[in-house]
Amino acid sequence: MLFLNFLRYELSYSWNAIVAAAAPTLAGVYTNLSGLNDGWARFTALMQVYYPQGTPSGVTDDNPFPLTRHSGSMIQSRFGNHGNFEVVVRSTAGGLVRFWRNDDIPGFPWNGPYTFGQSLGVCTGASVIQSDFEAPGLPGNLEVVAVTGGGQMVHLWRDSGPAFAWNISTTIASGVRGKAALIQSKFGTKGNFEVVVPSATGGLLHYYRNNDDPTLPWSGPTAFAGTLGLVDDVTLIQSNFGKPGNLEVIARVGTRIYALWRDSGPGFVWSAPVQIEAAYELAGQLSMVQSRFGTKGNFELVVPNPKGGLIHFWRDNEIPTLPWSGPIQFGEGSITDLTVFQSNFGDPGNLEVLALNGYELQTFWRDSGPAFVWFGPGYFAGVAMTPLAAVPIPVSGTKKAA
Numbered sequence: 410m411l412f413l414n415f416l417r418y419e420l421s422y423s424w425n426a427i428v429a430a431a432a433p434t435l436a437g438v439y440t441n442l443s444g445l446n447d448g449w450a451r452f453t454a455l456m457q458v459y460y461p462q463g464t465p466s467g468v469t470d471d472n473p474f475p476l477t478r479h480s481g482s483m484i485q486s487r488f489g490n491h492g493n494f495e496v497v498v499r500s501t502a503g504g505l506v507r508f509w510r511n512d513d514i515p516g517f518p519w520n521g522p523y524t525f526g527q528s529l530g531v532c533t534g535a536s537v538i539q540s541d542f543e544a545p546g547l548p549g550n551l552e553v554v555a556v557t558g559g560g561q562m563v564h565l566w567r568d569s570g571p572a573f574a575w576n577i578s579t580t581i582a583s584g585v586r587g588k589a590a591l592i593q594s595k596f597g598t599k600g601n602f603e604v605v606v607p608s609a610t611g612g613l614l615h616y617y618r619n620n621d622d623p624t625l626p627w628s629g630p631t632a633f634a635g636t637l638g639l640v641d642d643v644t645l646i647q648s649n650f651g652k653p654g655n656l657e658v659i660a661r662v663g664t665r666i667y668a669l670w671r672d673s674g675p676g677f678v679w680s681a682p683v684q685i686e687a688a689y690e691l692a693g694q695l696s697m698v699q700s701r702f703g704t705k706g707n708f709e710l711v712v713p714n715p716k717g718g719l720i721h722f723w724r725d726n727e728i729p730t731l732p733w734s735g736p737i738q739f740g741e742g743s744i745t746d747l748t749v750f751q752s753n754f755g756d757p758g759n760l761e762v763l764a765l766n767g768y769e770l771q772t773f774w775r776d777s778g779p780a781f782v783w784f785g786p787g788y789f790a791g792v793a794m795t796p797l798a799a800v801p802i803p804v805s806g807t808k809k810a811a
Contacts, residue, residue: 411456411471414474415474416438416439417487418475421487422491422492423487423488423489423491425490426442426491430442436449439452443756445756447756451756454704455476458649458704459473460473469598473595477698477706478593479592479646479699479750480644480645480646481537481590481644481763482498482746482748483750484537484538484539485512485750485753486509487539489511489513491513493510493511494510495507495508496510496521496537496770498535499531499533499555500524500532501768502527502531503527503531504524504526504527505532505553506524507521507523507524508521508523525565526553526577530559531557531558532558533558533588534556534588534589534694535556536554536591537552538551539551539552540552540593540600544568544569547568547569548569550569552566554604556586556587560585560609561582562580562581562583562589562616563579563581564577564578564579564581564618565577581616581627582629584608587606589604589605591603594617594647594654596673597619597621600620602618603617603647605656611637612633612634612636612640613634613660614629614631614632615629616628616630633669633671633679634667634681637660640660641661641663642693643659644659644697645658649705649706650726653673654673657670659697661693666685666695666712669681669682685733692715693712693744693746693747695710695712696710696762699726700723701758703726704727705726707724708723709760710722710723710724710733711762713744713747714738717742718740719739719773720735720737720738721735721739721775722737723735739783740764740771740773740786743766744766746764749761757777759775760775761773762785769788770788770789771788772789773786
């Protein structure tokens with residue numbers, strides 16, 4: 410059951426696809442789904458990272474997945490056999506817009522736009538996840554937290570079918586700015602919703618929703634990182650450091666980015682911010698995921714380059730000093746908003762990026778190796794992607810003045 414749930418909830422294959430891929434062994438089912446032959450090695454390596462052999466796991470059922478939990482405006486959902494890409498972004502006309510990519514059809518066509526939440530007015534940002542709130546036999550609701558131009562943070566959700574109707578749940582808070590970062594964590598039996606958002610008066614705010622309580626109450630805020638002043642953007646993941654996993658945040662203040670983390674308890678204390686990549690000027694919306702690269706799982710961070718295009722950094726979590734590496738530059742143009750996640754295409758999974766270039770949404774992806782080449786941009790109109798040179802940023806023009 411653990412391996413079947415790995416296929417369903419970690420790699421996003423549908424139950425119909427899993428059944429149709431029947432084989433004498435579960436490893437054979439994985440091969441029929443992915444075309445790869447490393448199913449057992451991949452599964453056991455992932456489990457060893459999150460639940461080391463010989464250490465009490467604390468797991469109470471046979472489905473701890475998904476293990477990778479991150480915030481952003483694009484996810485690979487459990488809709489469709491292969492797992493559709495789902496995008497929610499702000500609309501310049503007011504409210505939010507959803508697009509989705511059909512990953513079961515050659516050419517991977519995009520569908521949309523589907524507008525909702527117009528009563529919110531013009532929003533400054535949104536974050537989407539797929540939760541485990543679901544009707545029997547359905548994949549799970551889409552959950553969105555959006556920040557309005559008036560500084561309110563609002564929760565919306567869409568059922569898994571058959572209506573697929575969007576609902577405004579509640580206004581979580583006022584006095585916030587920018588974009589909120591939403592995940593469903595492994596805290597609590599059901600898994601709490603965790604949100605980190607910049608405060609309008611400086612620093613960051615943490616809210617959470619107790620999904621074990623039938624009334625689904627939101628709690629907070631817990632204020633932290635006040636020394637940063639006004640924070641322009643934030644990204645949030647739950648890592649495999651600590652149990653059930655520390656909350657990890659990257660925040661941008663002006664052209665500088667800072668790393669923070671909160672322990673898994675019992676203190677639940679937020680660390681002081683530590684500046685990273687101080688040598689480079691950065692801008693725009695940033696996004697981070699803990700990938701399946703490396704034994705422990707690297708942190709992968711993508712940030713807009715104010716000189717044009719995008720920058721990829723990664724943190725090697727195998728080395729005790731946890732060094733950041735990069736930058737790798739790819740793409741071009743004035744990128745403002747973006748999201749990165751790891752899909753089930755490739756092995757251990759391609760990095761996928763959604764970026765807003767002016768008023769145009771673009772997609773990029775990086776293969777799982779050995780070349781590690783960035784491809785793009787792809788457009789929602791269906792223009793084919795072309796490979797991009799993955800090269801470090803030249804020092805000239807990007808190094809800050811002494």
